Amino acid sequence: MTNKTINRRSFLKKTALAGGTAAGGALAAPAVLAQAPIVIKLQTSWGASNIWDEFAKDYANRVDEMSGGRLKVDVLPAGAVVAAFQVLDAVNDGVIDAAHSVPVYWYGKNKAASLFGTGPVFGGSATTMLSWFYEGGGAELYRELTQDIMGLDVIGYLGFPMFAQPFGWFKGEVNTAADLAGFKYRTVGLAADLLAKMGMSVAQLPGGEIVPAMERGVIDAFEFNNPSSDKDFGAHDVAKNYYLSSYHQASESFEFLFSKSFVEDLDPDLQAILKYGVEAASTANTAKAMNRYSADLQWLQEEAGVTVHRTSKDILDAQINAWDELIPELEADPFMKKTLDSQREWVERVAFYELMNAPDYALAYEHYFPGKLKL
Secondary structure, three states: OOOOOOOHHHHHHHHHHHHHHHHHOOOOHHHHHHOOOOEEEEEEEOOOOOOHHHHHHHHHHHHHEEEEEEEEEEEEEOOOOOOOOHHHHHHHOOOOOEEEOOHEEEEEEEEHHHOOOOOOOOOOHHHHHHHHHHHHOHHHHHHHHHHHHHOEEEEEEEEEEOOOOOOOEEEEOOOOOOHHHOOEEEOOOOOHHHHHHHOEEEOOHHHHHHHOOOOOOOEEEEEOOOOOHHHHHOHOOOEEEEEEEEOOOOEEEEEEEEEEEEEEEHHHHHHHHHHHHHHHHHHHHHHHHHHHHHHHHHHHHHHHOEEEEEEHHHHHHHHHHHHHHHHHHHOOOOHHHHHHHHHHHHHHHHHHHHHHHHOOOOHHHHEEEHOOOOO
8 A cells, every 4th residue: 555645536446446346346457447438528628620629539530449448538519518718727636637728728827837838929930849848858847837736636738739720710801000000809828918909809718719700700810720620610711811920829739638636646657658648649730630631721712712921021020020029028927937948948959950951942843833822
């Protein structure tokens, strides 16, 4: 016996296994265990029709296979237990065991959440910043924020470096930063602060509320994340101008969030499967996103009558200038300054290599598929 505290879920799980042994009598322990997988109740922040629901199930399938069926991840859509923005509280309180979400969705509890995916863009991509999380000190800073500063009973991992999020959907064209003044715009996290500095009025809404808000006139422009998710909830039904490329959320990854008490009660090999299953799903999600996002962007253009634009340099320059205004305000908080210093140091070194080493892929694309790019 150890002195480790047994929480409610641990007690129920062990009681169930003990009961199964008693009822089975002569059955060997491995046979009992094979009949009683540990079920992990995981809720996402996405609707069941969103491609990201599939991404969460990709993770569940890998955990099931790698554990030989000893772990079963029960994936539930947003709203099944709690609302999309409430999964952190639900995991911390033991209402659910895990969540598939993004840190920016608990930005309202601590602004530093936004630095783990939706913070300033110093020149690194989402892949650059996911690497910072695992190799540049980001994971320890995340642990410090969630466990030491906020006192939460959670463990979190990041996976799937998202492609830079489009600037979003507008009813008419927006070609300069001046065109944005007065727009009622949906985004989340620090992007809300950023775009407010650019003269926009910002509402922070879950994905499922965007189109209804657009129809009611609560907002008149918005972004969510990618062509597939945007298509899934009908973005093209309420706006026809789609602007790709932006610095407002260019380095985000999924958050795989777990109850710390729940995880620590598992055998070490099962803990490892939950952890490294994130890496496996990250690769699978990236491949699926490349396939589906590109196909759905083509559908939006050819079937839904959407005009796809690349966000102008004038607007991108204005976003960088707005970040320059916002960063000193964020750095008034010691933890946020420490995190931003860590990110800058990482990006200065790593992105220098990435950018210097990368060939001009657009040049080659234009050579083989002339006239398609409108840069």
